[in-house]
Amino acid sequence: MRLREDRALHVTRNGFWVLLMLVLLGSGLVWIGSARAGFLQGFTMMFLGILLEALPFVLLGALISSLVHLHLNADAVAHMLPKNPQLGICAAALLGFLVPVCECAIVPITRSLVRKGVPLGMAVAFLLAVPIVNPIVLASTYYAFAGAWGVVLLRALCGFLVAVFVGDYLGSRLKDHYPARNTRFHETEEWEHGHSHNRPPANGGLTAVRRLLEHTSEEFFGVGRYLIIGAALSAALQTLLPRQWLAAVGQSNLLSVVALMFLAYGLSLCSEADAFIARTFVGHFTGGSILAFLVLGPMLDLKGTLLLTDAFSGTFVRRLAATTFAAVLALGLLANCFGF
Amino acid sequence: MRRANAGALLWSLLLGLAALSILYLFLSSKLALFIHPRMEKALALAVVMLLLLSVSTWRQVRSSETYSPISWGHILFLLPLLLALMYPPQMLTPEILSQKGLFGVLRGPVANLNEEQRPLPALAQDQTIVIDDENFISIMDALWSNTDTYVGREVEMLGFVYIDPVLGPQDFVLARLIMTCCAADAQMAGLLCRYPERNSLVPGQWITVRGTIGKLPYYNGAEKTVIEMPYLEVFQVRKVEKPPQEYIYP
Numbered sequence: 001m002r003l004r005e006d007r008a009l010h011v012t013r014n015g016f017w018v019l020l021m022l023v024l025l026g027s028g029l030v031w032i033g034s035a036r037a038g039f040l041q042g043f044t045m046m047f048l049g050i051l052l053e054a055l056p057f058v059l060l061g062a063l064i065s066s067l068v069h070l071h072l073n074a075d076a077v078a079h080m081l082p083k084n085p086q087l088g089i090c091a092a093a094l095l096g097f098l099v100p101v102c103e104c105a106i107v108p109i110t111r112s113l114v115r116k117g118v119p120l121g122m123a124v125a126f127l128l129a130v131p132i133v134n135p136i137v138l139a140s141t142y143y144a145f146a147g148a149w150g151v152v153l154l155r156a157l158c159g160f161l162v163a164v165f166v167g168d169y170l171g172s173r174l175k176d177h178y179p180a181r182n183t184r185f186h187e188t189e190e191w192e193h194g195h196s197h198n199r200p201p202a203n204g205g206l207t208a209v210r211r212l213l214e215h216t217s218e219e220f221f222g223v224g225r226y227l228i229i230g231a232a233l234s235a236a237l238q239t240l241l242p243r244q245w246l247a248a249v250g251q252s253n254l255l256s257v258v259a260l261m262f263l264a265y266g267l268s269l270c271s272e273a274d275a276f277i278a279r280t281f282v283g284h285f286t287g288g289s290i291l292a293f294l295v296l297g298p299m300l301d302l303k304g305t306l307l308l309t310d311a312f313s314g315t316f317v318r319r320l321a322a323t324t325f326a327a328v329l330a331l332g333l334l335a336n337c338f339g340f
Numbered sequence: 341m342r343r344a345n346a347g348a349l350l351w352s353l354l355l356g357l358a359a360l361s362i363l364y365l366f367l368s369s370k371l372a373l374f375i376h377p378r379m380e381k382a383l384a385l386a387v388v389m390l391l392l393l394s395v396s397t398w399r400q401v402r403s404s405e406t407y408s409p410i411s412w413g414h415i416l417f418l419l420p421l422l423l424a425l426m427y428p429p430q431m432l433t434p435e436i437l438s439q440k441g442l443f444g445v446l447r448g449p450v451a452n453l454n455e456e457q458r459p460l461p462a463l464a465q466d467q468t469i470v471i472d473d474e475n476f477i478s479i480m481d482a483l484w485s486n487t488d489t490y491v492g493r494e495v496e497m498l499g500f501v502y503i504d505p506v507l508g509p510q511d512f513v514l515a516r517l518i519m520t521c522c523a524a525d526a527q528m529a530g531l532l533c534r535y536p537e538r539n540s541l542v543p544g545q546w547i548t549v550r551g552t553i554g555k556l557p558y559y560n561g562a563e564k565t566v567i568e569m570p571y572l573e574v575f576q577v578r579k580v581e582k583p584p585q586e587y588i589y590p
Contacts, residue, residue, distance in 0.1 A: 038435055039436070042436035044423045045373065045429065045432055045523045047423065047524075049522035052362070052375050053374075214400065228416050228420060229416070234524065267524075272521060273522070273525050276520040
């Protein structure tokens with residue numbers, strides 16, 4: 001019973017913030033819409049564009065995480081994990097070559113892995129690295145930068161390093177913290193006693209497929225609403241932010257990195273598309289800032305943060321965001337000092 | 341307790357509606373205004389998945405073991421459907437996209453780090469260079485990196501009229517929009533045109549232009565340098581209908 005009450009409280013509080021954001025966003029849109037003709041038309045096209053582009057991947061993520069939840073046994077997971085934690089973190093960061101999913105799909109998968117007992121450090125490395133260190137994203141980077149292998153290798157290497165660093169750091173810092181949030185309706189009790197009795201009941205209620213679909217549907221309901229808010233915010237930013245302001249700081253070693261990190265976070269581009277946008281900055285922005293843009297975007301963006309707050313505890317998300325930001329900022333500055 | 345499961349009912353309807361709306365975009369071939377055509381297969385699978393989920397949720401409506409109330413989440417899912425109804429799909433306007441500054445538009449998708457040039461078709465010396473959807477990006481690229489090679493060549497190109505406030509009274513940009521993934525990453529790119537009768541042109545009008553390549557000094561404020569910029573000395577303008585494929589998809 002207590003569990004249910006906590007959950008009700010959580011939903012109300014979350015709902016309040018989201019409603020507040022929506023009201024602000026809505027009134028902002030109407031205000032701007034009345035001032036600039038065609039704004040809402042453009043906003044709608046970009047908003048729906050982001051949603052349609054992300055939809056297949058979000059559904060895939062919901063499906064995979066439901067599969068993990070229903071059919072992966074926690075004991076089996078414990079057996080597969082490497083005994084050495086550092087080795088495990090490095091291996092997790094390279095898993096993108098096996099599961100090349102982008103940043104929309106990765107959050108629910110990571111949550112169900114954490115619930116199956118995967119250590120936090122490995123889960124974080126997986127979450128951060130997979131959207132960068134995977135063949136599809138690296139191929140699109142190669143194509144966008146007209147075959148400049150240096151950029152591709154640097155992006156992969158930096159993505160890997162940041163993911164391993166943040167994973168290792170958070171893994172040791174948040175040792176006793178259980179970050180995965182319980183959110184979905186009737187499953188709450190089920191999670192609490194953990195492992196393996198998630199199989200369909202023997203009295204023949206649901207077939208495996210029906211159960212999988214029902215779970216996917218709930219997962220998609222949970223993820224989808226944050227996707228919608230994230231897409232709306234990104235589309236608003238995209239239509240409103242004058243790029244000249246950014247260009248003014250393009251040659252500054254520090255400010256250019258900060259500006260492009262801000263842009264990567266706010267625009268929430270798909271990690272398959274962001275290299276094409278990054279290319280247009282070449283020559284106007286420092287090399288380190290472009291690298292920071294390419295590394296931060298897939299790891300952490302507005303849309304992703306909203307998905308994360310739904311799936312994980314506030315403490316965890318704040319720590320994760322702060323550490324990742326700091327690591328990428330340091331990397332960008334370092335690259336600028338060495339004149340990349 | 342056998343109450344109808346309102347949350348499940350609404351959610352099932354929303355999933356079905358979403359699937360049908362995307363199906364409509366497919367059938368009316370308006371999907372390309374939102375996303376790159378290479379994403380179409382993935383989206384078709386997504387429609388099937390949405391329908392399956394809708395059916396599976398529908399079966400929960402009268403089951404007593406799960407009850408979900410209507411929540412703010414459901415209302416949120418109405419937002420995209422509502423907006424889609426209120427604003428029928430069309431190409432983005434330059435006003436929305438011009439925030440990159442004119443130089444970004446003219447330099448467009450071109451980056452100055454291409455070591456290898458892709459071979460350009462139909463470049464025999466006496467032939468007109470016809471710029472189409474296929475070769476738009478590579479020819480723009482070539483015009484910028486080897487301007488001298490092309491000076492004096494005749495060019496034919498389709499695009500829409502974009503008039504930037506900083507341009508001179510005879511100048512306009514013959515522009516196209518480029519979509520790499522979805523409408524949110526659309527970029528405008530184009531060729532500077534000089535045309536004495538520019539005032540007869542309406543911004544946004546689709547035209548086919550014939551002209552001769554020349555070069556102009558251009559002061560690049562960001563790098564504080566003067567560079568040579570290709571432009572088109574226009575001698576013929578023909579108004580045309582907008583093409584079936586408005587964007588260029590690299």
